[in-house]
Amino acid sequence: MSEASISIEYAMEKASGPHFSGFRTPTATSVSSTTFSDANVPREPFVIGVSGGTASGKTTVCDMIIQQLHDHRVVLVNQDSFYRGLNSEELKRVHEYNFDHPDAFDTEQLLECIKKLKIGHSVQVPVYDFKLHRRSSDSFRQVNASDVIILEGILVFHDQRVRNLMNMKIFVDADADVRLARRIRRDTVERGRDVNSVLEQYAKFVKPAFDDFVLPSKKYADVIIPRGGDNHVAIDLIVQHIRTKLGQHDLCKIYPNVYVIQSTFQIRGMHTLIRDRDISKHDFVFYSDRLIRLVVEHGLGHLPFTEKQVVTPTATVYTGVDFCKKLCGVSIVRR
Ligand SMILES: Nc1ncnc2c1ncn2[C@@H]1O[C@H](COP(=O)(O)OP(=O)(O)O)[C@@H](O)[C@H]1O
Numbered sequence: 590m591s592e593a594s595i596s597i598e599y600a601m602e603k604a605s606g607p608h609f610s611g612f613r614t615p616t617a618t619s620v621s622s623t624t625f626s627d628a629n630v631p632r633e634p635f636v637i638g639v640s641g642g643t644a645s646g647k648t649t650v651c652d653m654i655i656q657q658l659h660d661h662r663v664v665l666v667n668q669d670s671f672y673r674g675l676n677s678e679e680l681k682r683v684h685e686y687n688f689d690h691p692d693a694f695d696t697e698q699l700l701e702c703i704k705k706l707k708i709g710h711s712v713q714v715p716v717y718d719f720k721l722h723r724r725s726s727d728s729f730r731q732v733n734a735s736d737v738i739i740l741e742g743i744l745v746f747h748d749q750r751v752r753n754l755m756n757m758k759i760f761v762d763a764d765a766d767v768r769l770a771r772r773i774r775r776d777t778v779e780r781g782r783d784v785n786s787v788l789e790q791y792a793k794f795v796k797p798a799f800d801d802f803v804l805p806s807k808k809y810a811d812v813i814i815p816r817g818g819d820n821h822v823a824i825d826l827i828v829q830h831i832r833t834k835l836g837q838h839d840l841c842k843i844y845p846n847v848y849v850i851q852s853t854f855q856i857r858g859m860h861t862l863i864r865d866r867d868i869s870k871h872d873f874v875f876y877s878d879r880l881i882r883l884v885v886e887h888g889l890g891h892l893p894f895t896e897k898q899v900v901t902p903t904a905t906v907y908t909g910v911d912f913c914k915k916l917c918g919v920s921i922v923r924r
């Protein structure tokens with residue numbers, strides 16, 4: 590990316606110089622006849638995986654990222670939605686069921702869902718009930734195509750195929766005692782459990798599976814967030830990175846004083862001409878000059894002006910504007 594500041598004098602001189610209007614007919618060999626497609630080619634969504642032990646703060650961190658990216662389309666997909674659910678036999682012996690083992694999830698269905706979202710399709714995600722340990726038979730959550738897809742769950746880094754779909758992998762860290770305390774509170778308040786059953790499940794399944802599957806998958810993380818949702822610095826940095834990855838137009842959302850000149854077919858046509866190695870020197874100079882003029886004129890529109898009244902030849906008053914002759918500049922950033 591190169592940056593150049595233009596002086597007011599230069600800008601005014603360029604803007605008031607000879608005016609080339611219109612898009613000249615290209616010379617015979619300069620442009621191919623391919624039809625231009627829409628300038629806004631849809632980008633592939635940015636997929637973020639968020640893993641970590643139970644009650645480490647994964648959901649909290651995801652909610653904070655989503656809140657900060659409020660000006661983008663962001664969707665959250667929970668691995669929990671892909672729990673297979675228990676049949677009646679398994680339900681009778683629910684205390685023997687290991688919900689923390691990779692086999693408890695329908696990973697094939699999860700893969701299919703993320704692949705579809707990545708190519709811009711909407712999907713129906715199952716709704717899992719933690720109290721009944723089964724999926725709702727008649728309701729689904731519709732998840733639409735988005736700019737950012739966040740996949741959150743204890744084992745989202747376990748399967749290599751799922752990992753490969755991710756552009757960024759975050760591991761949320763919290764001390765084991767903090768997580769256990771949170772889990773007891775959450776499961777008794779929200780998931781209809783009693784303290785004894787939570788402790789029993791934790792010792793029998795949750796902790797061993799954390800050591801065997803969750804912790805070993807931490808090595809795949811690009812970023813580790815200690816203290817989860819309390820770590821505002823880490824979350825801010827992650828959001829900045831995502832914004833950068835989302836591209837050029839989002840610069841305007843980060844910096845309120847950045848204006849992007851909207852690309853039009855005319856502009857792209859001229860860019861095509863000046864990049865064509867067969868263009869004549871005369872046409873190169875002509876179209877480069879015209880492109881520079883567009884940028885300069887756009888920049889001039891952002892200079893400070895004050896209101897000014899003038900009297901017209903018919904003796905009426907016209908209220909217009911006059912350039913404030915202050916020392917100022919407009920930076921032109923080229924990507
Ligand atoms: N930084 C925190 N301070 C206090 N409580 C928290 C914090 N982060 C999460 N919690 C609480 O702990 C529980 C689990 O958090 P959650 O974000 O749902 O974790 P996870 O998605 O990893 O299971 C929730 O009840 C939540 O309100």
Ligand SMILES: O=c1ccn([C@@H]2O[C@H](COP(=O)(O)O)[C@@H](O)[C@H]2O)c(=O)[nH]1
Pocket residue numbers: 642643644647669672688689718719720722723742743795
């Ligand atoms: O029916 C169920 C399904 C899952 N669990 C427990 O949930 C956690 C995963 O959810 P987090 O929000 O990441 O904590 C997992 O440790 C399972 O043990 C359950 O208890 N019952």
